[in-house]
Amino acid sequence: MKHDPVDVLIIGAGASGAAVAWSLADTKMHILCLDQGGWMNPSEYPSTGRDWEAKFYGDWSTSPNIRGRPEDYPVNDDNSPIKVVNFNGVGGSTVMYTAHWPRLHPSDFKVKTLDGVADDWPIDYDALTPFFEENDRIMGVSGLSGDPLSPLTHPPMPPQPLGLSGPLIGKAMNKLGWHWWPSDTTVATMDYEGRARCINLGHCTPACAQGAKASTDITYWPHAIRAGVELKTHCRVREILTNKDGMASGVVYYDKDGVEQFQPAEVVIIACNGVGTPRLLLNSVSGRFPNGLANSSGLVGKNLMFHPYAQIYGFVKEPTDSNRAPPTCLWSKEFYDTDLSRGFVRGYGIQFGRGAGPVFEAVASEQKGILPWGADHHRVFRKLNGHRLAVSAICEDLPEEHNRVTLDPVLKDSHGIPAPKIDYTISENSRKMMEHGLARGREILETAGATDICINDPIPWGGWHLLGTARMGTDPARSVVNEWGRSHDVKNLFIVDGSVFVTSGGVNPTSTIQAIALYVADQMKQRLANLFD
Amino acid sequence: MSAANELTSAQRDDLRTVAAMIIPASDEYKVPGADDPAIQADMLATLGRDTALVTQALDHLARLAGQPLAELDSARRDAVAIEFRATGGAAAATLVRVVLQCYYRDDRVLRSLGLELRAPFPKGYALEQGDWSLLDPVKARPSTLRHAR
Numbered sequence: 001m002k003h004d005p006v007d008v009l010i011i012g013a014g015a016s017g018a019a020v021a022w023s024l025a026d027t028k029m030h031i032l033c034l035d036q037g038g039w040m041n042p043s044e045y046p047s048t049g050r051d052w053e054a055k056f057y058g059d060w061s062t063s064p065n066i067r068g069r070p071e072d073y074p075v076n077d078d079n080s081p082i083k084v085v086n087f088n089g090v091g092g093s094t095v096m097y098t099a100h101w102p103r104l105h106p107s108d109f110k111v112k113t114l115d116g117v118a119d120d121w122p123i124d125y126d127a128l129t130p131f132f133e134e135n136d137r138i139m140g141v142s143g144l145s146g147d148p149l150s151p152l153t154h155p156p157m158p159p160q161p162l163g164l165s166g167p168l169i170g171k172a173m174n175k176l177g178w179h180w181w182p183s184d185t186t187v188a189t190m191d192y193e194g195r196a197r198c199i200n201l202g203h204c205t206p207a208c209a210q211g212a213k214a215s216t217d218i219t220y221w222p223h224a225i226r227a228g229v230e231l232k233t234h235c236r237v238r239e240i241l242t243n244k245d246g247m248a249s250g251v252v253y254y255d256k257d258g259v260e261q262f263q264p265a266e267v268v269i270i271a272c273n274g275v276g277t278p279r280l281l282l283n284s285v286s287g288r289f290p291n292g293l294a295n296s297s298g299l300v301g302k303n304l305m306f307h308p309y310a311q312i313y314g315f316v317k318e319p320t321d322s323n324r325a326p327p328t329c330l331w332s333k334e335f336y337d338t339d340l341s342r343g344f345v346r347g348y349g350i351q352f353g354r355g356a357g358p359v360f361e362a363v364a365s366e367q368k369g370i371l372p373w374g375a376d377h378h379r380v381f382r383k384l385n386g387h388r389l390a391v392s393a394i395c396e397d398l399p400e401e402h403n404r405v406t407l408d409p410v411l412k413d414s415h416g417i418p419a420p421k422i423d424y425t426i427s428e429n430s431r432k433m434m435e436h437g438l439a440r441g442r443e444i445l446e447t448a449g450a451t452d453i454c455i456n457d458p459i460p461w462g463g464w465h466l467l468g469t470a471r472m473g474t475d476p477a478r479s480v481v482n483e484w485g486r487s488h489d490v491k492n493l494f495i496v497d498g499s500v501f502v503t504s505g506g507v508n509p510t511s512t513i514q515a516i517a518l519y520v521a522d523q524m525k526q527r528l529a530n531l532f533d
Numbered sequence: 534m535s536a537a538n539e540l541t542s543a544q545r546d547d548l549r550t551v552a553a554m555i556i557p558a559s560d561e562y563k564v565p566g567a568d569d570p571a572i573q574a575d576m577l578a579t580l581g582r583d584t585a586l587v588t589q590a591l592d593h594l595a596r597l598a599g600q601p602l603a604e605l606d607s608a609r610r611d612a613v614a615i616e617f618r619a620t621g622g623a624a625a626a627t628l629v630r631v632v633l634q635c636y637y638r639d640d641r642v643l644r645s646l647g648l649e650l651r652a653p654f655p656k657g658y659a660l661e662q663g664d665w666s667l668l669d670p671v672k673a674r675p676s677t678l679r680h681a682r
Binding site: 167179180 | 554557579583618629634635636638643646648652653655661663664681
């Protein structure tokens with residue numbers, strides 16, 4: 001079935017799709033967004049039930065392969081030590097994230113110039129500054145301005161309390177003379193724009209029943225829809241079609257009943273994340289684009305960057321916040337910048353964990369062999385439960401073409417669309433960085449008095465950050481989109497998600513992803529008269 | 534079909550026996566073991582998507598034991614348990630996780646741990662501010678943000 005054409009078609013209603021939809025709404029163009037998932041129902045979120053922890057291992061797993069909701073697509077990540085995690089639905093992975101909210105540093109945009117590795121971005125931090133600020137206001141950020149080792153931010157809400165865990169970490173970091181700071185988060189610490197303040201449900205990652213954690217279904221989307229943007233749910237796009245002029249003509253998708261539809265569009269914007277976007281482009285083959293759409297560089301799907309997480313945790317005598325607080329509250333940038341004496345280039349941020357709930361503690365500790373079977377189980381569990389502190393080094397992954405997303409020749413989703421296949425190895429540089437992070441983490445934990453120290457190296461289900469697979473650049477031979485997000489090959493096709501990252505930095509990327517989406521939308525609005533030139 | 538009907542009687546017996554080996558009852562902490570009838574009923578009622586792997590784990594356990602687990606002497610039972618955990622892979626891990634996740638939501642167990650018998654929402658939890666003066670030395674640090682030029 002063919003529909004009336006729209007001016008702008010956005011694929012994906014997550015972090016970047018919502019932001020670009022909201023920003024373009026003031027053009028009064030006819031904007032339609034298609035998402036493969038549906039609207040969320042907070043009354044069904046895990047923290048509303050007594051089995052809240054058990055759900056994390058099944059219906060509310062961060063892994064689409066474990067979760068297996070109808071909205072999910074499978075991912076073949078057998079050939080990767082880091083497994084892809086995401087969420088599919090209105091809000092995308094902002095429904096299922098920790099709300100930790102650092103942004104890339106100015107130096108992250110100039111890694112070739114400063115450190116001689118990878119490539120510089122074609123844009124700099126200053127170009128994104130107004131969009132970081134606007135995004136922080138709309139998402140609703142809490143934090144403390146003035147961090148001496150981070151870019152200056154102006155969070156509209158005060159920081160989360162330090163609680164019980166924060167001072168234990170702070171004292172240890174002060175003894176070591178190392179930087180720490182309360183993290184910016186998208187957890188509302190006061191009533192904000194229709195969102196209720198955080199009441200410390202603790203189980204932030206698999207969705208916030210209180211609505212205190214910002215996800216785009218409750219931040220951007222209500223504004224965008226009021227401004228006239230149309231959002232159709234349970235519509236999974238199979239491919240983007242092109243016309244005889246080599247322009248995108250629209251998309252083929254399956255509607256909620258599984259019926260194939262064609263939606264024509266003047267402009268197509270992809271916002272499907274660093275795995276979903278290359279999957280869609282590689283599946284959009286034609287005579288003119290035999291290697292996939294927008295892929296004359298051959299770089300679609302290549303240069304996948306994950307952020308390997310090196311996590312170390314231990315148990316202190318004092319009680320920690322356990323599951324009675326948002327899981328992250330502090331960061332450190334002590335080892336963020338390059339110091340070649342450490343044996344690697346670039347660096348990592350640290351995010352600290354406040355603790356865990358009883359089921360998670362029991363399961364994790366039994367697997368690590370520190371919680372025994374038998375009579376001593378009870379004594380040991382009482383020593384561990386409610387006493388965990390965690391340190392995670394979020395390591396900057398540099399782009400390498402052999403780390404890539406391709407189409408799996410066998411595995412398909414429920415509509416018969418080829419699933420993405422991940423081939424990824426942790427580089428020698430990242431490995432050294434992880435070892436450094438674990439060693440420093442051990443020092444922090446031991447200074448805090450922790451024992452029974454365990455590591456996750458890497459966190460296996462830690463592929464939250466999906467970056468680099470349709471990189472931005474000025475050279476069409478070395479990049480997929482230009483410096484304002486437009487495909488070099490298809491002049492009415494734009495990409496606004498983490499695929500466009502040139503390098504990954506050492507911080508969680510969602511703030512920067514959304515700032516880029518707002519920046520691209522702004523560039524489009526400034527160029528409406530000659531958008532396709 | 535409920536998991537209670539999907540597991541054979543022998544499998545349910547072995548599940549109960551191995552659960553008690555993981556977490557036995559304790560007079561000291563005034564808690565039941567994981568073989569407690571209510572906790573076992575919770576496991577069987579909520580196995581759901583874990584049924585296949587738990588069944589696989591119980592089949593592995595039965596092969597190692599060669600007879601009902603409960604009928605082995607304690608030394609042999611312990612040896613089987615060690616072998617089961619070492620060689621059982623994802624299936625064994627799933628069985629253990631099912632035991633733990635049902636045990637650590639039982640009212641009697643949570644009460645013994647001093648935890649409230651409720652879901653986190655809607656009451657939530659109070660979180661103290663903590664000592665913000667700890668941040669003073671960090672605030673006194675000069676800004677060393679690396680410049681891009």
